Amino acid sequence: MRNTTEVRVLVPVAILKGQVIPDQMIRLLSHSAVVLLGYHEIPEQTAPEQAREQFEGKAQAELADLVEAFESWGGTVETRLVFTHDSDQTIERIATEADCDAVLLSNPAPSIDRIIVPIKERINLESIAKVAAGVSRQHDVEITLFHAATEEANVSDGEVLLGEVSDELTTLGIRSDQLSRVVVVAQNPLQALVEAASTHDVVVIGEEEPTIRGRLFGETSERVAEQTVGPVLVVRRPIDPVDDDETGL
Amino acid sequence: MTVTHQLVIDTAMTEHDGSHPSESRTPDKESPVSLDPSIDVGKAGDEVTVLESGTELERTIDLRGGLAIGVGTMVGAGIFVFPGIAAGNAGPAAAVSFAIGAVVALLVALPTSELATAMPKSGGAYYFVSRGMGAPFGAVVGIGLWLGLVFASAFYLVGFAQYAVAVLEEIGASALVVETVPFLTVLGVGFGVLLTVLSTFGTENTTKLQNGIVSLLLGILLIFLVYGSLDTLGLFGRETVPEQFAPYGTFSILTTAALVFTSYLGFAQVATVAGEITKPGRNLPLAMIGSVAIVGTLYVVTILVSTGTFGSGRLATFGETAIVEVARSYLGLSGAIAILLAGLLATVSSANASILSSSRALYALSRDALVPPQFGRINLRYGTPHIALMLVGGPTVVLVVVGRTEVLAEVASFLHLVSYGLMCVALVVLRRSDPEWYQPSFRVPGYPLVPILGAIASFGLLAFMQPLSQAVGVVVSVAALVWYLIYARGVELKGVQADA
Structure with missing residues (x-):
């Protein structure tokens, strides 16, 4: 069973769109269990597998960089990579599957006091x-x-x-x-x-x-x-x- | 509470292992691309496909969305373009022609459902046939579908242009329509270009729009058809135009069935988004069979009402927009306007859906290296397959310029029917060879009768088309095969049981 005081936080990132998680936020989450969700939203004209074939490598590399950033603050991270037409649905599904207590809506954060x-x-x-x-x-x-x-x-x-x-x-x-x-x-x-x-x-x-x-x-x-x-x-x-x-x- | 959550996690984790039985099949290292369905089908869950790499593909189209794709693609033709033409060819018995089309479509939709639940991948018919029967057949189907949908899109666009002209006439702007023929072409081409550009650069989510359009259409049609049926049955004291049921004989019923089969080309489009449908085991068959049942019923009732109103001879003189006159005779000007608007929406949504499906077919071909891989490229900025869309939109507008409604429709049907027939054969081949990865969650009832009948019916309808359409269809199919022999002969698809 998981630790009852540990907080599980879902961190969705629009990967490939240049979205960054502020360093200070990463520091703040270093004692929480982070589920890092890299998602790439594609229009309905495009099959998700089509986008996957072309962008998976790049997305994985970006995700790996983020994991490194979390780990450099001593955090623990598990990752998911999803290609989707509907990021809300994806975030919702992963939050439920991974039993997260909270979801981060990321904005820039120069310092966190x-x-x-x-x-x-x-x-x-x-x-x-x-x-x-x-x-x-x-x-x-x-x-x-x-x-x-x-x-x-x-x-x-x-x-x-x-x-x-x-x-x-x-x-x-x-x-x-x-x-x-x-x-x-x-x-x-x-x-x-x-x-x-x-x-x-x-x-x-x-x-x-x-x-x-x-x-x-x-x-x-x-x-x-x-x-x-x-x-x-x-x-x-x-x-x-x-x-x-x-x-x- | 926590326990429930834990269970959810556990299922998610097992999905991650990718430890489904088919994994044990070893990939063939020599082939240029990894194509074994057992490798890249991934683990299809209700809401997500989890690939071996752990990457997930979200499923976002529910049953309603699937039905909207099927109905939205089909309804444009059968009701808004064909009634006049069909009644001119077969008389009131055109209703039987539509019913025959529905039966053929159902005979194919059932096997397609089984194949789609076993291989819930983009590409639909191409994927099933190439995996069931090998690359040459795959090439014929894939290229046939690409061009078949190009012909279909052109057909819908011509229908759309006719409605647009009718709208202009209705609002008294007929002065604009001096030279009707070039004007039609300009409208058709203009909208063809517009749809292609919108598909390439538009990142708006079109599904909701499509759902809304289809609901609105069904609403308008329902009112019109219920009122029309009651009236035709004499409830409001109207005299049905008395007429012989099949004035042009039995053969004309069959040729008309072949002509109007274009009205049923949408159900397999559901299969091209098989990878994106939630609960594929349940929703794929329901969406395909359901959409055929819905539009088939609408078509038959429409023909009965229309021919009951005017008699088939007079109906035929109204041409592609005959249904507008039928609506006018029941519900006056407002009825005519409602149907005109519905016609615009329906034809444009059919054209749009066909263009998108066609680009999916090209993508599936490019993934297997049967066409240059650039065809499947998508741009990062818009996330759309721009090259494939150009390769669909370009030929489509050319056909709008040169094509005749009936020939466009029949060639589209011809190329689709070839694919449908081959899909039915592929199902039998797959069932007999029974590869390890072939585990459909929906199994066709009445096997082997249904797929065999489906194949016979599909190929059979080809015989009743105009010689010109047959010639174009044969040329395209042969050209596809020649393309395969020249360009892609060395391509070896993994997991194809014919090679095993």
Whole structure:
């Protein structure tokens, strides 16, 4: 069985398209189990095997370079190389097959000192805490827990929510001086989050919907990834086939 | 919860081993390319093919997408081009001609399904025949499919141009259409070039568009046909034009069946994307057989409704856009406009699908070195097989200029029927030699009767075509064989059981 505190992170890379994983991000993930997914998306006019024949060697070489970069920070990496018409479907499938806790939406990251963890509601908190703690534990980073309340009356609820996550993080080995909590009141929570994220280097955010094929990540995390400059780690919701609806997990 | 995930990982890992039984076959080191299906078929899962190297090929086309490819390729011809022509040749019995076409198509679709589930690779018929019967037959089928689809694309484009002209006439812009014939050609050529350019540079995902177009088409047709059928049956007090069912005799039914068989050329296109279909064991047969069943039913009903409305003699005078007049007589101007739009969409989607399939056929040939390897190259920037697409688009527009609708259609059918017949034979050959790698997840019912009948029917239909079409078809097939003897004689395909 796998180590329960180890975090498995899927790192999808549009290989052959010159996408880079920032060095600092690689450093941050050096204590996590990384599944490096090199994918090459091709238009529907082209058979994947046709692209494979022509580009496999080049893609493998690029993937090997990336593996080297991860290993130079002491990380462990397993790799997958996929030719696909639909990268969302591929990322989703590999994330499930490889049992990943989080998926990295990569953006440039010059340095990584501050991580923001937006908490919207009481969903998936355990996994979010696990991932946030997993990537932060061995590094000297600050973690900001963030909640945007829509009106003044809900602020205390938000504080309680962040308190729970904070406790969970402390249990998982994060020092309390690394942690801070911010609750803001905002008409537009997404905008507030994007603004808060701009003073941080990495966003760790929970996936919104239970994943359904084709609706990867849900709206918020994708828009956060689009609008913030730094990398976003999307924490996947455990797909529980049995009692998802009753216990609310 | 974790346990479930662990199980998923475990399956993924076994797939990675690539330890399927066929691996033990040793590759032949002397051949220029590695072609043994047992080596490069890879491990076909529901959503991914995992190759020996560990590289994965995602499967992204579901059943709906497969049906859309089949129906989308076929529906353009049978409903929007042929009813007038077919009724002129065979009278109301043209419905029987379409039914015969559907039966022939089903007899071939069943064996094709089996072959495709055993070899879920790009290239479709070419791949199956070359692996079943050897490179010379493969060359005839591969080159035949490439050019057959070129003829088909040209045929669809001519049909499209006719609809475009009809639209212009409808909106009162007929002043533009002074010299109808060159105008038709310009439209057909223009769209042929446009489609080729779009396929080469467009990286938009066309599947969703294709799905949408097919759904819209089926919707329009359903309304029209249900209304038309009820009316033809006399529910709304309309008198059906009384007429002899087969005024031109039985022979004309068969020649018409040979002519309209072009309407059924789409199901095998599903096989050309066999490598990309999810759950291939289930979805490939369903998509192929399902699309033939859907369009076959639509065709037969369309002919019955159309001939019931006008009588076949008058219908024939409307030519390629006869169905528009039928719609007008039922649903007035709005009906005519809806069908005109549907006709534009259907013919253009058929042409597009055929151009893409044709380039796949060229790729499959180039992979086996039966044509220069450059033909299969794709450019990194757009990710499209630009040379293959040019080699399809170029001849297509030439044919649009010189071709006649009926000859284009029949040559397309001729070349496809040769491939279909050979596929049926290849199935029998493979079943008898039973190579280790041949493990289809769908097995044709009624073996050996169905593939034998499929082969006889496919070759049989060839006899009922116009002499000109037969001559062109024979010339292309012979030329393919000559090409093989000159260019690719030394090529040895691995895993071909005839050599073993």
